[in-house]
Every structure is written in C-alpha cells, then in structure tokens.
Amino acid sequence: MITVNINGKDIKLEKAVTVLEAARSAGIKIPTLCYHEQLEKYGGCRLCLVEVEKMPRLQTACTLISADGMVIRTETEQLAEVRRGILEFLLINHPLDCPYCDKAGECELQDLVEKYGTAKGRYMEKKRTVPESLEDPVIVRNMGRCIACTRCVRMCEGVQGASAIAVINRGGHSHIEPFSGGRYDCEYCGNCVSVCPVGAIMSRLHRHSYRPWQVKENIETVCPYCGVGCTVILQVRDDVIKRVVPRIGSVVNNGMLCSRGRFGYEFVGNRERLTSPLIKKNGVFEEATWEEAISLVANRLKEARDGYGGAAVAGIASPRCTNEDNFIFQKFMRVVLGTNNIDSSARTGYAGAQSFIENISGQGATANIIAGLSNSDVVLVTGGDPTTVNPILGLQIRSCAGKGGNILTVGHVRGLRHFNPAELRPALFTETLLLEGILHSLKNTKELPGSNPKFEAKIRELNISPEDIIKTCGVSEEDFNGFLKKLSGAANPAIVIGKELIQSIGSSYKLFLVLAINYLINGRVYLLSERANEQGLIDMGCTPDSLPGCRPVAYAEFRRRYETAWKTTIPDKPGLSIFEMMDSAGSGALKAMYIMGENPLFNLPESHASEAALKNLDFLVVQDIFLTETGKLADVVLPSLGWSEKEGTFTNMERRIQRLRKAVYRDGMEDWKILSEVAKNMGVKFNYADAEEIFNEISRVSPLHRDLTYNEIEKGNALYPYKGEPLRGVMEDIVSHKGDRLDAGDKLYLGLERPLFHSGTLSTKASALLHIYPEAVATISPSTAEKFSLKPGDKVRVTTGAGSLSLPVAVDDAVHGSLVMITNNFEGKGAFALIKYIADPVTKAPVIEGIEVHLEKDGTV
C-alpha cells in the first residue's frame, strides 16, 4: 500500500499508479492536454506539471509514478504562472477562430485557457498558418489549430493500429498529415477525431450544422452494422442524428468505433426512405393508406393459408431487425400462418456454421467474449480478414499482438499484416489440405483430451496422409514448422472463423478440421458475424427448425411449451430453408411470402432464379425501410421504422443482449407493430403496447432468456446463457463433406470482397461511406492487369456461368493472382449475381470458390 499526499490530503493507493491517476481517484483535477486515458503516456504538453517535495524541478503528473510518502501540490502560485505561460505559448500559433470553429464548447484548449490562461497574449508576430484541408471527403483538417499533442497519432498507431497519420516536419512547423498529405488512405475509423482536444481534426458530416451545447440528449444505443454490437452514442438535434460517438468504458468497444459505426448513420435520414405503404396495381406501385394495405395483406395471406395450407406460405426474417421484431415475425408465421417456413440470410453462412459447431461443441460454443481475444497468447485467423468484417474484434486481435501474443493466419490477412503474423498462404484450393496437415502434425504432439468421445472417434477416423502436403500447398517447411510450434505451444488460444471459409468448397469438412484443431489446443472459437442481429434472429426462432431459445421444433416436448403459451399447435416438421423457399416458389408449391427487412434477390446466389421464383408467387409482401430490388417485385410494400427510430434489443456475436434506443422521431410503425396489425386483421390478437412487453414474453417462453428483463439488460451484462439453460447433449451424427479439390490451372476465379466501408446495401445509403468507397469495382492483381492490359478505371466485363457484370477495374497487389474480387454491396452490381447456388450439403452455405471468371475489356473510362 502506497500513501501519497496531494494538496494536504493523504491518498492510499493499491498500486503505484501515476500521480495524475492518484489525484483523479481522489477527485483532484490536474489540467491536461496531451494525456488521454486510452493512450500511451506522453508528457508533451507540460500542463500537468506539479510540485513534488524533495524534487528539484516541476514534474509531469501524467508520467510520474507515485511513490510512498510523496508530497505533491497541484495548485500553487508557481504552477499557475507556469500554466499561464504554457497556454500563452500554445496560443502563439493557435488561431482565435473559436466563433467559427465547430469544436468551440467542447474544446479542451478553450476550457483550459478560460480557467488557467491570461486574457491577453504578448506575442506580436504573425501566427503560423496552414490552410484548411478539405481534400478528404469525411475528415477535415485545420492544422493551424493543431497543438501537436500527438493524441491522434498515438491513437492511430498504438490503439487502432492503422498508422495512417504521423507528425510531419519539425518544431513550430510540426503538424499531422496522412501519407498523401491530403486525402486519407486509411481505415476511416475516425478515432483520431474522437481524441483531438482542439478543432484540428474533425468530421465533415456535421460541419457547421450545430454546436455541442445544442445537443439535448446523448442517446446510448447499439451500432446497426455488424455482429460486434458496439455501443454508440447518438447526438441528435431536431430529430436528425448529428454525430455518432463512442463511450470510453463501454464493454464491447471501449471508446473505439469503426468507419461504418461512426460515419454510416446517414441512411436514417436518406430521402429514398419509403414513406407510405405501396400497393401494386396493374404493375405500378400506388401509395395507399395503412388500413388499405394491411387489410389487403391480411386477406391475401389468409387466402393462401386457407387455400393451400401453412406449407404454402413462407417468411424471411431480418438480421437488421430487433429481437422483438424477429420474435413477433416467427410467432406470426407459426401462430397465424401455421408454418415453420421461416429463415433468413444467416443461412448463407453464419447459421449453418453455428449449428455445425454447436452440434460438435455444444450450444453456445461460439459465445466467447470479444475482448478476451486480446488476452489470448495465440490467435489463429481463418476465413478472411476480421479487421474488415468485424473491425472492433479485429482491434482485439491487433491488441493481442501488441501485448506479445502470436497471430497465426491461414491465408493472407491484410488488416493484420503489420502485426507480425505467422502466415501460411496455401495455394488456391489447397486450404483443406493445409488444415489437414496442421491437424495431422498437431495430433503427433498433442493427446486427445478425452472430453468429447464422439468427436474424438471422428477425429481418429480421419485418414490423412501427410506426404507432400507442404509441397502441394506451396508453403515452406520452415514457415509450416514455425506456425505449428506456436500453435501447439499455446496456453490460451483462440480461433477466429470467417465467412470465406464457410463459403468455400468442402466448408463443413474444413469446419470439422478447424474444430478438431481447436479441440486439440483447447481453444475458444469466434464465428465472425456480418449483421448486427444475426445471432438474435437465430435465438428468436427465425429458423425453419428451431423455436425461440434454440429449441428444435421437431421434438414434441419442446413444442409443447410454446403451444401452451400461444394456445395453438405448431407444425412438427421443420420448414423450408431460404434456398428451398426459392425453389419451392419457382416450382409453384409456395404461394405467398412475407419478407421483412431483407433483400433476397440481392443477397442470395442466382438472382435470376430468385427473381423468377418471386415473380411466380401469388402474393409477395415486403416490409423494409428502402424500396429494394426485392421490394420492387412485391404486391405490397410496407415501410417500417428503422434503427434509431425504435426501441428493442440486439444480440451480438458474443451473445450479449443490448438495448437499442429510439433517438429520432419518425412517423410510422415498427416491424413488430405492422405484423401485429396484420395478425389482428386475420383474427389473431397480438396485444403488445411496446417492445418491452414483447421482450417479457420472450423471457417467459424462451428457456434461454428466462427472467431476463430490460432492467437487467440495461445493467450491461446480459450474457449468454442469461438466466436460462442452453441445450446440451443433443448431438446428431457428425457429418461433413470434403468436396473435390479443384486444379487451379491458369484460370481466373471469383472472390467475394468484404470491404471495411460497406455492409450489405444499407451502407450505400450513407453518403459518407459512399464518398470513401463509391462504387462496385472488380479488383485484380497487378499480374492479371498486365496480362489483360488493364489499368485502374478501365471497364471490364466479368462473366461467369451464372451472369455477367460490367465494372471498373481496381488493381491491388494484395489480391491473389488468380482471383477477381467483387463486392456484394452495390445494387445491380453484386457479386452474388455471378454465383450459382451450389451449396455445402451439410452447412447449406453457398460455395463462393472455384467459380471460373472470364474477363474482357469493356472500354476505357
């Protein structure tokens, strides 16, 4: 125990913290500028100088570690003089443009000068001037205002790990620049904006549109983009979101955000939002009243149900909607329409992979704390780049490397390239072989632990011959052995599984291998999730085979609980998967569909077939915030309230339930409300006053969410399995499918690019993200560019067996020489249009690997 005396007050410390931290713990304020709690200590601004007895000079409180018996004074005449002097120096160059500067009101320099500074400066010469930089579409730099505290640089380098900005020049000319000196070429996380104490680095999104003191409320909610579920604070003025900021101390993202979370909010006020129900009459949409639209939907669904039975109707739920919306959706389908035909886009990867994993490792096997990654000693990354799919999770991996942990990657992971990864880059189509090789070698050094006999039996059955693995995969023996040494020596390892693995040939077999590796090293599995409530919708029972709380629908003893609660019978046969729905609609067996917040035409393979299938339906109703390609095919389109316009909950990939809050007012109904209205029109009463009432029902019927309330969730630690029980012990036979290994040859193949700046098509409705990443491109390697005489900006026609797209070319040396990378984010230009539905027979995930691509120059831009 250490005791220090600050300003005459004895402070007892558990451990030797800095004097600044000791003072703060006792409520004593010491002024600071370069200090920031998230960043490495710097001691540059000198404002935190304090007097320490027996030390000859003033000391910086932010770097001085407390020692027992220290006597410190933080407010003396001498210190006041020194602080006045430092602030006077800073104001030599800092412009006094506060009336015009957006930072005014929350500017740390302004506040300090007001408290500690003088009213008058004595400096007569001219101020340094640096022109305002508006070269970047999202971040504006006013380097005249920069006080060189380097908080932004320490954030970018030390915490974000992007190292995209640096102090340039020297002395009085020092300021901050990205590499180009103008536009940023970075991850656009905007965390530099968060930490800048003055108005030197700011967001352009809210420029000159409000003052910090005009924000009446800071509304804390959850980010709408990926499965990490970051806490975000919305600052709203006049029902417009002005700014999204993080909160230091929040559990998931602790003061950090990514580009989508920080700059992607503008879709909310987008003018293309649907405002009124639309009914198609003679092929043309006409605006209709809610009464008209809802009674039409109710009547047509009733006709389909009564005419053809529940099996002839189907519904698609949404990983962007809340748990409450999805719960009501499946209840509507099961209770009102009498069908288990409920599924979602999670079927294209996440859902299938998760049930495969859970079948082997038990329910909740992927429910691991994201922040725990940073404390692992080894993180093995498979299936793509976590820093683009789940950026804040990616930061935890970077942080792990920063703490001395080993990062191992199967394939090249661009976002981790500066973090000393041990990288094994298997040749095209040899990933399975490489994983086999890793497992085989691990088996030689590790005992099977005996905890999962059924799985072990399967691992033993594996017939792997290790010969030539290294040669065929094209990795060096030295790299392979080094990789393996790190993996087998891990004490607290984690394995990250991305969608690239799930959507590849033989994905179930690869998953099996990865799980076996994980089993041998006793690690934790993280399954990357691309949508904010992908996990929640599964938990809510929006799958054809399970009920809320992940109870299989096929068992009568599970069904009974819900049947009693809902006073109805639930069909005992699992329903159709999303792909089967399309087939069934195409063949005419399915008559009507209800699609909520999803765009299957765009997000499923074979859009031509999906289009034909949906057109073949007697009745299609689409409920969304925008008129999507799928919406255009609908008979009725219902506009719903979106993120930030409604209350509810999301469940993130670590299965933390978090509250979503209403921040802006918009006329309209929540998805659950619309569904309730339709139900009422079909003679079934769904009486819910608000989202909380729905959640109370969820916690009553779902054995997983037992006794969970909004109050409980607000405390912040509603973590799986909450107060309920996960299902253990139901383990079906472990079946996986290896698939045939393709011979790459010198052909080109399609790759799905997952950009950091986009998520589905939603992000393309946010103008800032569009500025950063404006259009769909075909990204090729320099060698491919040379072979086809293509340069960036040329148009190229990309053709596969399923379709063809004309796209501008981008050249990137991180792209594999045999791949053409295309995103699935831009309407009419999605990679899924080039994919036939060939699925892994076990996970049912579509295979986006080995799809041959034909390239043809299509003109120069």
Add this chain to the structure above:
Amino acid sequence: MLSEAAIKEIEAIRAKYPTARAALLPAIYVAQREFGWLSPEAYEAVSDILGIPKAIARGVATFYAMYRHRPMGRNVVQLCTNVSCMILGAEKLVDFLKNRYSLEPGGTDPDGRFSLVIMECIGACGTAPAMLVNEDFYENLTEKYIEEILGKYK
C-alpha cells in the same frame, strides 16, 4: 520500383539493427538515391521492405532537412555559405551559379541537370569556399574552377 540491388542493400541495412525502425533512416537514403528524391513511391518501397507503415516513414523523414523532399536534378550541388566560405566569396559564387547555370538556391536548372542546395559548414573552413557535387568534395573554389568541375557532370 527499387532495383534488386537496392532491395538487397536495404535488407542488409535492416540486418544490422535490432528493430526495423532503427534501420529507417539509412534505408530511406537508399531509396532516395534510387528515386532521386523522397517520392511517395520511395516511401512505399521502404515501407514494403521494412514493414513500417508508409505514413510513419514519411513522418520520420520530414523531420530531417537534408533529405530530398522535392524532385531534384540529376546532380546536386551543395554549396556552403557559412562564415568562412562567405568571407571568401561564396555568395559571389551563388550569383555566378545563378547567372551562368540558371541555378537558384533550392532550385533546379531548366535542363534538370543540376539542383543547388545551400548547405551549412562542411568542415572545410581552411580551404573555403567548398562544395559537394553529389558525393564528391571540392575546395578552394573559384568561378573558373566551378565551371571546370561542373563540366564533368552531365
């Protein structure tokens, strides 16, 4: 693109230091020599070899005044105008270079043959005025002697 030899040279420099960052300054010199100045491509090349983010490489280099931060002529003349050289007529030589070769201090002649950098003391006070052309050292300069020297550089 860096030549194979330059890449090898940077890798050899890297091997002499415990961390990549320690090797940054000498590596940047190699890239500067290859590209003629510290162009974005020069930083990118160093960044790729050393695994140091390019913004950091640029930040470090801009601290130092003696790297070439702008494109330069094929040959760089560095003339000292510090006290001893100044007393012995270096400033007249500056005028001479301006009139005879259209070389402004800090500038490049229209042919891109020479760039002139006014530099501080190079420790040749006893034999002032003095200058460097690229890495060659010349002393006891006169206008005539400079003409003779520069004639050797094309």
